[in-house]
Amino acid sequence: MTLRSRLMATCYDSAMKKTEAKLLSPYRKKIIQPLEGTILEIGSGTGVNIPFYQNIDRLICSEPDEHMRKYLSQKIDAHEGFPIDLLDSHAEEIDVDDHSIDVVVATLVMCSVADQAQVLKEIKRVLKPGGTFVFLEHVCSHDRSVQKWQRRLTSTWSYLFDNCHLDRVTGDAIKAAGFEVEIEKIEFNFFSILNSWIVGKAAPS
Ligand SMILES: C[S@@+](CC[C@H](N)C(=O)[O-])C[C@H]1O[C@@H](n2cnc3c(N)ncnc32)[C@H](O)[C@@H]1O
Numbered sequence: 001m002t003l004r005s006r007l008m009a010t011c012y013d014s015a016m017k018k019t020e021a022k023l024l025s026p027y028r029k030k031i032i033q034p035l036e037g038t039i040l041e042i043g044s045g046t047g048v049n050i051p052f053y054q055n056i057d058r059l060i061c062s063e064p065d066e067h068m069r070k071y072l073s074q075k076i077d078a079h080e081g082f083p084i085d086l087l088d089s090h091a092e093e094i095d096v097d098d099h100s101i102d103v104v105v106a107t108l109v110m111c112s113v114a115d116q117a118q119v120l121k122e123i124k125r126v127l128k129p130g131g132t133f134v135f136l137e138h139v140c141s142h143d144r145s146v147q148k149w150q151r152r153l154t155s156t157w158s159y160l161f162d163n164c165h166l167d168r169v170t171g172d173a174i175k176a177a178g179f180e181v182e183i184e185k186i187e188f189n190f191f192s193i194l195n196s197w198i199v200g201k202a203a204p205s
Helices: 003-032 064-079 116-128 142-162 170-176
Strands: 036-042 053-062 085-087 101-107 127-140 179-187 196-204
Touching: 003 064, 003 101, 003 127, 003 196, 036 116, 053 116, 085 179, 101 116, 116 127, 116 170, 127 170, 170 196
Parallel strands: 036 053, 036 101, 053 085, 101 127
Antiparallel strands: 127 196, 179 196
């Protein structure tokens, strides 16, 4: 793990505080609070989503970065109400049984994974019949001039920010992987290269 990933983990909660409060928290709440059953969260980071879970039986947090896991472990230890297990799996190969999960959650993760198609295949493998995949992700802008900048900046951006890509067309990738999707497109006016987001749920078709 690099110095950059250590720095990102150390600064993540404080750097995101205003964006979380103003923009992201309502969407996290909207998708996470209604969830029930056994939940697998991929790329849990520092554990920002943990306070939003309410009526679940069990949460499995999966996070491959050891620095992120340090902060995540602290939140897990401080949490009460339902059991939380911690895995160090990459989402491309999750250490979870086939068809054992009611809901897979990904927030701000599909921009960073090495192989979106493989992650989506894994999500299908672990979901129970009738299970769902819920997500909140920043995506490639629909505005061509912004897209141009996203493509220009993505290699530097991903080098600096732990493989985060600005220009992924994640909604299309979820559909192409064989999910039926309900997607809401969101525009945030805070930083134009990160303005376009999607929030929604998907079920294997
Ligand atoms: C921007 S952070 C988001 C953290 C958290 N989900 C949130 O909503 O705040 C991206 C996270 O994805 C994780 N990540 C990167 N590549 C991954 C992969 N292949 N599988 C699973 N997680 C990955 C990173 O370690 C990091 O914790």
